[in-house]
Each structure stands twice: as structure tokens, then as C-alpha cells.
Amino acid sequence: MSAAEEVVAEGHQAVEAVPKRAMTLGTGTSLLVLAVLLIVPVFVKNFIIFQMTMLLIYGLAVLALNILTGGSGQFSLGQSAFYAVGAYTSAVLMEYFNVNYALTIPISAVVCFGFGYLFGKPALRLSGVYLALATFALATAMPQLLKLNFLEHWTGGVQGLVVTKPDAPFGLPMSQDTWLYYFSLAVVLAIYIFSVNLLRSRSGRAFMAIRDNEIAASSMGVNVALYKTLAFGVSAGITGVAGSLGAIAVQFVAPDSYTITLAISLFLGMVVGGVGWLPGSFVGAAFIIFVPNMAEGISKGLSGAVFGVLLFAVIYLVPHGARQIAIMGQQLVGRLRKN
Amino acid sequence: MTAVRFQVAAVLAAFALCTAMSGPALAQKKYDSGASDTEIKIGNIMPYSGPASAYAAIGKAEEAYFNKINAEGGIGGRKIKFISYDDGYSPPKTVEQARKLVESDGVLLIFGSLGTSTNGAIRKYMNDKKVPQLFVASGASKWNDPKQYPWTMGWQPSYASEARIYAKYIMKEKPDGKIGVLYQNDDFGKDYLKGLKDGLGPKASMIVLEDAYDTSEPAIDEHVVKLKASGADIFVSITTPKFAAQAIKKAAEIGWHPVHIISNVSASVGGVLEPAGLEVSQGVLSASYTKDGSDPQWNADDGMKKFYNFLAKYDPKANKLDAGVVFGYAAAQTMVKVLQMCGDDLTRDNVMKQAASLKDFEPDTLLPGIKINTAADNFAPIEQLQMMRFKGRKWELFGDIISSELGH
Numbered sequence: 001m002s003a004a005e006e007v008v009a010e011g012h013q014a015v016e017a018v019p020k021r022a023m024t025l026g027t028g029t030s031l032l033v034l035a036v037l038l039i040v041p042v043f044v045k046n047f048i049i050f051q052m053t054m055l056l057i058y059g060l061a062v063l064a065l066n067i068l069t070g071g072s073g074q075f076s077l078g079q080s081a082f083y084a085v086g087a088y089t090s091a092v093l094m095e096y097f098n099v100n101y102a103l104t105i106p107i108s109a110v111v112c113f114g115f116g117y118l119f120g121k122p123a124l125r126l127s128g129v130y131l132a133l134a135t136f137a138l139a140t141a142m143p144q145l146l147k148l149n150f151l152e153h154w155t156g157g158v159q160g161l162v163v164t165k166p167d168a169p170f171g172l173p174m175s176q177d178t179w180l181y182y183f184s185l186a187v188v189l190a191i192y193i194f195s196v197n198l199l200r201s202r203s204g205r206a207f208m209a210i211r212d213n214e215i216a217a218s219s220m221g222v223n224v225a226l227y228k229t230l231a232f233g234v235s236a237g238i239t240g241v242a243g244s245l246g247a248i249a250v251q252f253v254a255p256d257s258y259t260i261t262l263a264i265s266l267f268l269g270m271v272v273g274g275v276g277w278l279p280g281s282f283v284g285a286a287f288i289i290f291v292p293n294m295a296e297g298i299s300k301g302l303s304g305a306v307f308g309v310l311l312f313a314v315i316y317l318v319p320h321g322a323r324q325i326a327i328m329g330q331q332l333v334g335r336l337r338k339n
Numbered sequence: 340m341t342a343v344r345f346q347v348a349a350v351l352a353a354f355a356l357c358t359a360m361s362g363p364a365l366a367q368k369k370y371d372s373g374a375s376d377t378e379i380k381i382g383n384i385m386p387y388s389g390p391a392s393a394y395a396a397i398g399k400a401e402e403a404y405f406n407k408i409n410a411e412g413g414i415g416g417r418k419i420k421f422i423s424y425d426d427g428y429s430p431p432k433t434v435e436q437a438r439k440l441v442e443s444d445g446v447l448l449i450f451g452s453l454g455t456s457t458n459g460a461i462r463k464y465m466n467d468k469k470v471p472q473l474f475v476a477s478g479a480s481k482w483n484d485p486k487q488y489p490w491t492m493g494w495q496p497s498y499a500s501e502a503r504i505y506a507k508y509i510m511k512e513k514p515d516g517k518i519g520v521l522y523q524n525d526d527f528g529k530d531y532l533k534g535l536k537d538g539l540g541p542k543a544s545m546i547v548l549e550d551a552y553d554t555s556e557p558a559i560d561e562h563v564v565k566l567k568a569s570g571a572d573i574f575v576s577i578t579t580p581k582f583a584a585q586a587i588k589k590a591a592e593i594g595w596h597p598v599h600i601i602s603n604v605s606a607s608v609g610g611v612l613e614p615a616g617l618e619v620s621q622g623v624l625s626a627s628y629t630k631d632g633s634d635p636q637w638n639a640d641d642g643m644k645k646f647y648n649f650l651a652k653y654d655p656k657a658n659k660l661d662a663g664v665v666f667g668y669a670a671a672q673t674m675v676k677v678l679q680m681c682g683d684d685l686t687r688d689n690v691m692k693q694a695a696s697l698k699d700f701e702p703d704t705l706l707p708g709i710k711i712n713t714a715a716d717n718f719a720p721i722e723q724l725q726m727m728r729f730k731g732r733k734w735e736l737f738g739d740i741i742s743s744e745l746g747h
Contacts, residue, residue, distance in 0.1 A: 045442060045443065046438075046442055047438045047439055047441075047442035047443045050435070050438055051435065054431075054435065144553070144555060147524075147525065149524075157525075157526065157529075158455070158456060158525045158526040159455070159456070159459060159481070159526055160430070160456055160459055160460070162459075162462075162463050246431065250430070250431045250434045250460065251434070251460075251463060252430055252431075252434065252459065252460035252461075252463070254430050254456040254459065254460065255456075256428065256429065256430055256456045256457070257429060257430040257456075257460075259429070261389070261427070261429065262429075289435075292427075296387070296424065296425050300387050300423075303387060303388050303425055304388045
């Protein structure tokens with residue numbers, strides 16, 4: 001019996017309480033997905049590879065939010081701010097200090113972890129909608145902060161910064177896009193494994209205990225304040241890495257790129273992918289990247305409305321997002337096997 | 340089988356030889372991706388959704404204009420296929436759409452994409468790929484940089500050139516004046532302020548106060564009071580519509596009557612002057628380069644007659660009061676002109692070459708006397724404007740067409 005089936009069997013339908021084993025895919029499925037991700041770029045055009053890279057990057061950002069919300073039960077509408085900090089950290093280091101792009105990624109992670117941890121401290125007193133509102137304010141303020149005069153020397157102000165795209169190292173015969181794709185894939189894979197292990201560890205259990213019942217958790221000896229801020233820090237750090245990769249893939253950073261719309265998109269991606277289900281993050285990312293393009297194909301002027309209708313459909317038909325579809329698929333396969 | 344294959348090869352070889360030989364005699368047809376005997380693919384990126392979706396009118400007008408050209412037989416028998424995508428005014432999305440246009444749709448060029456940071460995001464990519472990024476719809480002055488970015492060209496007068504025109508006007512009409520500047524604290528405001536100072540040159544000391552405001556401020560009353568207190572008698576208001584209206588109103592309330600110049604961005608009767616109050620707006624100055632679609636003085640104008648006919652036939656839903664429609668029409672007309680100049684040599688190289696050799700081209704909806712000129716070292720197609728004064732219920736143009744070039 002697989003993990004996802006167990007969830008249904010035990011009747012844990014509420015999104016808020018996903019058992020930790022149900023947060024990931026089985027080993028076989030994981031390897032299959034990985035194989036597909038490794039092979040596909042050989043057969044498709046650079047533009048598709050670029051889109052797949054963006055999918056990985058947004059997926060990583062959604063994953064970070066998933067750890068925060070699905071793991072520790074805290075809401076955030078401010079992920080775009082952490083994403084922006086990561087993106088700018090990489091861009092500034094690469095363009096002004098000639099730091100190698102690969103080195104800027106751990107630096108971004110550390111910077112954003114610090115930023116998130118510090119933001120998480122005062123946010124401790126807030127919960128639910130109040131926390132969502134505080135993070136919302138962070139997301140709205142970020143583009144303005146990046147335009148500040150005394151930062152403009154580094155950030156390039158409204159004009160933004162152009163980032164140089166790295167070539168494949170060791171003279172590997174692949175395009176910049178393909179290299180960046182594999183590079184991102186490696187980073188995403190490492191972080192994914194780290195996240196899965198994190199949620200299965202002592203800290204992860206503490207996160208989930210806090211999510212399910214804060215009072216019970218603290219009475220069992222979980223340091224609520226520490227683990228809540230830690231969740232914020234980890235989430236921000238991972239988002240920062242996504243931001244860094246995003247800046248390198250898009251080759252450009254500007255305040256307009258990191259508005260509240262991005263934060264809402266990431267939140268949307270998490271809901272569509274299934275809150276608390278880590279692989280769903282990438283399904284959610286696919287939704288926020290490709291569905292607007294599809295909506296535009298249906299009607300240019302009404303693309304926003306078409307997008308809204310599709311979103312409605314998802315929320316009403318499969319309220320638990322991609323996780324629910326995965327479970328239904330698994331049940332179907334199980335039933336076919338029995339027959 | 341072998342014989343057939345040989346025959347085919349022979350025919351092909353002969354054909355190749357013929358085409359090679361006939362080169363000088365027959366105009367050779369040369370194509371890059373996106374162009375063929377029957378079609379020219381043009382890409383475009385517009386904010387159809389998102390905070391800047393009001394500008395989508397430009398994209399729609401351009402599409403309608405290309406439809407008109409196609410209905411009239413196309414360009415040298417080639418139909419224009421205009422592929423326009425939505426970026427929601429978000430730079431990462433612009434990059435995605437630009438790559439889709441270039442790598443997936445295989446367009447010959449990208450024309451008229453809107454926005455400063457959105458175009459900034461794709462400029463390097465377009466230049467690396469050597470695909471023309473023509474007639475960028477943004478007033479930043481950075482699009483005129485043929486040395487570093489030989490594949491990117493602007494179209495409209497830059498904010499800096501508009502500001503230089505005000506500087507010229509001020510130096511001529513009020514050489515002893517004291518200038519108070521209110522500017523928006525962003526690329527638009529700063530580009531503009533720099534242009535004003537460049538235009539004033541050694542007389543930049545005429546500026547007694549430069550005051551910046553942020554778009555996040557709900558009202559700019561304090562700034563106006565401060566400017567009055569500085570003793571300025573010329574008020575250059577580098578503001579976007581909402582703030583321009585507030586400034587006009589506040590200045591009147593506190594009894595300050597300077598020579599009041601507002602930027603072309605805010606020169607909308609319905610959007611700025613009416614909300615500020617038509618009475619207090621009398622005498623406000625600005626500059627323009629397009630004809631106003633709602634102004635009856637152009638009813639008898641040949642260019643505008645064509646424009647009105649075009650609207651009636653190809654874009655009946657468009658609002659002729661919307662400056663974006665007039666803008667899109669003129670920009671698309673410039674694009675068509677460049678493609679006509681290319682003849683049968685529709686390579687990206689030649690497109691840039693022709694775009695950089697426009698001579699005195701006058702689109703129908705630009706003010707009479709405003710001419711588009713470009714050269715290998717001048718990627719700023721429109722550099723002239725005409726001053727105008729608000730009188731009664733409309734703008735009255737006055738004076739000559741002024742060129743923004745320094746030292747003229």
C-alpha cells in the first residue's frame with residue numbers, strides 16, 4: 001500500500017494535516033519523473049528548455065512556500081520579496097563583483113535565510129490572516145525598496161540589471177539553455193531531497209506538530225518560536241535560491257519583475273499543486289506558467305477571465321489540487337489491478 | 340531509381356547555377372527566418388492584462404493597420420502575419436514571450452513592444468540573437484544606443500528630448516526666470532530632469548528647486564507649496580496624470596501662477612485638465628508630436644481623414660480619443676514603410692539597415708512638419724515636438740516645430 005493511498009484509507013482528507021509520508025512520491029515514480037526530466041531536453045527546442053527551466057525555478061519557489069504553509073502551517077503572501085532578494089543578490093554579485101554564478105546561489109540562500117529568519121521573529125506574534133497581511137506588506141514594499149536612491153547604485157533602480165548567462169563549463173557541447181537547465185535541475189533535486197529529509201526529520205516533525213496544534217506541540221516540548229522562525233528562514237532561503245536561478249535564466253532583474261503578482265502566483269501554484277504535497281509544487285508551477293499562455297490563446301482580451309474560470313474549475317472540482325488527482329489516479333490503477 | 344535521383348540532382352544543380360548566375364540581373368530574393376514569398380512574420384509583446392493594460396489599445400490599432408495593409412495586397416505581395424502576445428507588464432514574462440516569438444514562431448523581427456523594463460529585459464537577448472527590436476514603445480532615452488545595441492531602436496521622442504524642448508522654450512521666452520521642478524522619482528522623472536538640465540546647459544542654474552515625489556504618495560500638495568516658496572516663476576511638472584492634475588489644482592488654490600509646463604504624458608484633456616478644473620488649467624503649456632484624434636481642427640486634414648476612414652473600416656470599436664490608437668497607427672505605418680524599403684531583401688541585417696535610413700518620413704497621424712529621420716548613428720526616429728497651450732477646452736499648438744537636438 002502506497003503512501004498516498006494510506007492518506008485516503010485513514011480518512012485524513014483535511015489539507016491541514018498531511019502525514020509526512022504522504023508529502024512525497026514513491027521511489028519508483030520519483031525515478032521515472034527524474035528520467036523524463038533528464039531525457040526530454042535532448043529532443044526539444046531551446047525555447048522549450050527555457051520554459052522547463054522556468055518550471056523548475058517556479059516549482060522550487062512553490063516548494064519553499066509549501067514547506068512553510070504545508071509544513072509549519074504559516075501563511076505567506078510575501079514570497080516574491082524573498083525571491084527578489086535572492087535574484088538581486090545573484091545579479092549584483094555577478095555583475096559588480098564578478099562572482100561565479102554557481103557561488104552566488106549558496107550566498108543567496110544564506111542571505112535570504114537570514115532575511116526570512118529576521119522577518120519571522122516579529123511575525124511570531126501573528127497568525128492566520130494577520131501573518132498573511134504582514135507578509136503581503138513585505139511583498140508590496142519590496143519593489144519600492146529596490147528603487148530607493150541609496151540602493152540604486154547597486155540595483156540599477158527602475159532600469160534593473162542585465163545578467164550575463166553562463167556558458168556550459170569544460171567545453172561541454174550544449175547550449176547555454178541546456179546547461180542552465182541541467183544546472184537548475186541539479187540544484188532543484190538537491191533541495192528537493194533536502195526538503196523531503198527535513199520534513200522527515202525531528203525539525204520536520206516539530207513543524208507539523210506546530211501546524212496541527214500549537215499548544216499541544218509546545219506542551220510536548222517543541223520550541224514553537226524557534227521552529228516557526230526556522231520554517232520562515234528555510235522557506236526564504238529556498239525561495240532565494242529560486243530567485244537566483246530565475247535571475248540567471250531570465251538574464252535580467254528589475255523591480256517590476258517581483259511585484260505582488262508573483263507572490264500571488266506562487267501562492268496559487270501551491271494551492272493548485274496541493275498544499276503540503278511537495279511534488280505538487282511542480283504541477284502548480286506548470287499551472288502558473290502554462291495556463292496563462294493557454295488562456296491567451298483562447299481570448300486575448302479576456303485572458304484574465306479565462307484564467308479565473310480555469311482556476312474556479314480546479315478549486316471546485318479538485319479542491320486538494322494535484323495531490324487529489326494523484327490519489328484518484330492511484331486508486332484507479334489499484335482497482336484495475338484487482339480486476 | 341538511381342537515374343531518377345541523378346536527374347533530380349542535375350535539375351537542382353542547374354537551378355542553383357541559374358540562381359547564382361542571374362544574381363546581378365534579377366533582384367535577388369533574400370530571406371531570414373520569418374520572411375518568405377508570401378508572408379512576413381512580425382512579433383509583438385503588449386500588456387493585454389495587468390497594471391498597464393490601458394496601453395493594449397496600441398497593439399490593437401497596430402494589428403488593425405496590418406490588416407488594412409493585407410487587405411490592400413500586403414507588402415510586395417507578402418501578407419503580414421502579426422503575432423502579438425501578452426506579458427502582463429512583467430519582465431520575466433516578456434523574456435518568455437520574446438523567446439517564443441523568436442525561437443518558436445520564428446518571426447523576422449519584434450516590433451513595438453511596450454514598456455521600459457519589459458524591453459530592457461529582452462534587449463540583450465535580441466542583440467545576442469541579432470533579431471531587430473524595432474520601434475520600442477517607451478520614452479526612455481536608452482533605446483538610442485546603436486553602438487552597444489545595434490539591433491534595438493526606439494520610436495517616440497524620448498522624455499529627455501521632450502524636456503530639452505521645454506528648456507529651449509524657457510531660454511527663449513523667459514531667460515531670467517527661476518525654474519521649480521517637480522519630478523516623479525523613477526526612470527521617467529530622472530530621464531526627464533536630465534534632459535531639462537542638458538537643454539539648459541550653462542543656464543542650468545535657473546533651476547532653483549528640484550523636488551521629487553514618489554508614486555506611493557497619495558497627494559503632492561506639500562511639494563507644490565514648497566515650490567511656490569522657492570520663488571520659482573516657471574513650474575516644470577514632470578508628473579504622471581494623477582499628480583499633474585493635483586499640481587494644477589493646488590497651484591491655483593494657493594494663488595501661485597507660474598508659467599506651468601506639464602509633460603506630454605499628462606497632456607490629456609479628459610484625464611488631467613478636466614479633473615483639475617478647466618478654468619485653472621488655462622494657459623498650461625505642454626508639447627506634442629501627434630495629432631489629437633478628438634480635435635475638430637484636424638477634420639479637414641488629409642492624414643487624419645485617412646486615419647478616420649481606417650478606423651471606420653478596420654477598427655470600428657477603437658476609441659479615437661485614446662492617444663494609443665493614433666500612436667499605434669503611426670508606429671505601424673513606420674514599420675510598413677521600413678518593410679517596403681527592404682524590397683525583396685528581407686534579411687534581419689537589411690531590416691535594421693533600412694530602419695536606420697528613414698528620411699523625412701511623415702506618418703498620417705503625426706503633427707504636420709514632424710519628420711522621422713534615422714541614420715546609422717541616430718536610432719531616435721522622432722526628435723521634434725511642437726509647443727501647445729491649453730485654451731478654452733482644447734490645446735492650441737503654437738510656434739514652430741522644435742527639434743530637440745542640442746545646439747539648434
